[in-house]
Each structure stands twice: as C-alpha cells, then as structure tokens.
Amino acid sequence: MPNIDKSESYKLGSYTVNRLGYGAMQLAGPGVFGPPKDRGAALTILREAVSNEVNHIDTSDFYGPHITNQLIREALHPFPDDLAIVTKVGARRGEDGSWIAAFSPTELTQAVHDNLRNLGLDVLDVVNLRCMFDVHQPAEGSIEAQLSALAELQQQGLVRHIGLSNVTRAQIEAARSICEIVCVQNNYNLAHRHDDALIDELAHKGIAYVPFFPLGGFSPLQSSTLSNVACRLGVTPMQVALSWLLHRSPNILLIPGTSSVTHLRENLAAARLALSPESLSELDGIAS
C-alpha cells in the first residue's frame, strides 16, 4: 500500500497530523451499538491504519458504548507519541441504541473520565464538545457552562486540547472567548456544503476543520458526476470524494470511517490523488 504523502499534514493543537486519518465509529456493531461482528478484524484495521502513518484517530466513548475505545486501547496501547486520539463528549446511548444528550457539566466530566479509563490514558489528546441542541445539525444554544467545565478539566491536566462538533459560527466565536479551540467537526462533504464559508474562516484562523460523514456517512455519496470523474481517472468514487475534500482547503483533516481493510487502503491512497482544475469544477457542480 502506498504510504501517506508526509508533506500533507496540518496542525491539530500541539500535534502535526497527516491529513488522512481514520474515524473509528464503524468498528462497533450495527448502528454503532454493541461489539463488532469480527473483533480480530477491527483490531487489524486499527493496526493497519497506524502502520501506514495514520496519526489521527477519531473516536468516542459513546461508540459501542465504550467498545470502540476499548478496541483502540487493545490494538494500539501504548500509543505512539505522535498519535492524536480525538474523542468527543456530549451524548450517551440508550438501552435501545438511541443517541441521548448528556450535556450537563457533570455528565461531561464523567464522560472525560470514562474516555480516560477506556483508552488507558492519563490525559486525553483532544476532546470535542459534541453539541446536542439538535442531534442532526448545528443549532444555536449557549455552550458556556459546558465549555467552562471542559476548560476546568483542561486546567486539571486531564485534557490537552479542546474542539467543537455540530456547532454554529456563533458558538465557535463564543467558545474561543473561553478557551482555545483547535478543531471543528461538522457534517460536510462533496454534496453537503453548508459550512463552505466557515471552512475558509477557520483556515484563516489556523483552526482544523474535520468533516464528519466525508463519504456521506450512513447514506454513502452517489452521483453520476462523481462516478464519471472516478472512471476517467481509473480510481474509485470514494477516493475522488476524499481527494476533493483534500483539495478544498488545507485545514481540512479527513477521518473516513470503515470496517474494511480494503476500504481503509483505498481511502489512504486518496492522499496521492491529484485532481485537475477541470475535474474540481465538475465536482463542485454536484452541490449546486
């Protein structure tokens, strides 16, 4: 498998990470709930990612719950010094697998301790506050109390860096008056481009933007334009979708999720794919 082009990196707090990382959400069972069908395969994917220079893994203790973090610990602990494990707090799972807000300062503090225990860490590299005013999309609401609780845990030395997820521009600005924000993780891809202006603003400020659902998430991207460009280049549509994101802005860090080693390899190889200005403008047309 080709290694990731090392020149393609960006800062994530005190870390410098390769722009192609890995999202671990797909490692849990169906619906991100319960254990994986094949635990050995899940461990292999994590080891394969890191041995191919992935040094940015996205997770949460509410994936499984607990299971994804436990897999990461089993596969990779003790963690390489340059590996940034980014987790998120703000939700919990119901007994039926539902996603429930767990957004009070007490619940956030508990979640940080759960992540520390399940990952086997004394300090979490990056913790994203996952906003839950609307589960599916950013919605306005004060995050002052929540962020102050995380900033307090940061001062105690339990959290190295803080980021935000599922947030509006106003929430990012309010947050930056409380503590340093190193990354923003919102839903964004070739076909879902609500954050276009925000990405450019964050790039200007040197803040990483980490799109979740880079491949469309639970409804993978489908477009004849995407397929045509991929066919012309002799690559897969998912590789083109990832490459388009890498071309979109230098502050975009990718965390495509997969439970397949074949897909992992395919996704990592997208770091080497160059798209011509003509292909990029064709792909830009998908969202309009």
Ligand SMILES: NC(=O)c1ccc[n+]([C@@H]2O[C@H](COP(=O)([O-])OP(=O)(O)OC[C@H]3O[C@@H](n4cnc5c(N)ncnc54)[C@H](OP(=O)(O)O)[C@@H]3O)[C@@H](O)[C@H]2O)c1
């Ligand atoms: N902050 C948040 O609220 C939030 C929300 C959702 C996700 N996330 C994070 O973002 C990461 C990425 O999101 P995601 O995993 O939900 O969605 P995604 O990366 O957009 O897509 C994952 C889906 O695409 C498939 N896939 C991956 N690579 C493929 C390939 N090369 N060819 C064909 N299919 C491929 C996967 O199936 P296979 O398993 O079969 O490959 C899976 O069904 C997650 O892992 C998680 O860490 C964060």
